[in-house]
Amino acid sequence: DSGVTQTPKHLITATGQRVTLRCSPRSGDLSVYWYQQSLDQGLQFLIQYYNGEERAKGNILERFSAQQFPDLHSELNLSSLELGDSALYFCASSPGPDEKLFFGSGTQLSVL
C-alpha cells in the first residue's frame, strides 16, 4: 500500500459525459501528479501540482482539468468524454516537487 488513495477504482460512463477522479496523497506529501495509461500508449504524464499550484504540464487535453485543494487532495476532471479517453488514470504523490513518486492503484475509466 503506497498510501495514495484514488477513488473510484472503476468508472463506466458514456461519450459526452463529464467525470471527476479523486486522489488523496500520502500524508505529508505536497506534490500530486496525474498520469494516463491507455492500451496503445505507455504511462503518460498529464499534470503536476505542488502545494496547490500547477507546477508542470504534460500532454493534457483541453477537455481535461485538474486542481489541488487546500487539504492537498486533487481532482482530475474529464469532460466531453470520447471513446479514446478510456484508460487507467494514476495519481502519484511525493513529499516535494522533485522527489520520488508514490503511485495510487489507479482509476479504470471506461467510456462506452
Added chain:
Amino acid sequence: DQQVKQNSPSLSVQEGRISILNCDYTNSMFDYFLWYKKYPAEGPTFLISISSIKDKNEDGRFTVFLNKSAKHLSLHIVPSQPGDSAVYFCAATLGSSNTGKLIFGQGTTLQVKP
C-alpha cells in the same frame, strides 16, 4: 513520438536465472533514468534509478546499466524469483530535479517460472 522504448513486450525466465530487461531512449537530454515495477491492480512502485553520470547502479538483486553512447539501459535481476513476475517500466526525465515529469516506456511483462 516514443522517446522511451521497451521493444520486448514480454520476457519469460526460469527461477534462479538472470532476467535482463532492456530500454532505449532517443532524447539525449535525458539524464536521469528509473525503473518501476507494477503488479496487477496496483500502481507502479519505484525499483531503482541511475543518473547519467554513472554507468551502473546496484541494489541487492537489481542492477541497472546505462550506456549513454548507445542511449540504452538495462535492468538485471539476479537471481530471478517468482515474486518478480510483474510489468517493468523504464522511465526517463530531464535531471533528478524533475523526477515527477517522467517519460515512460510501454513496459515489459516479466514472468519468472518456478
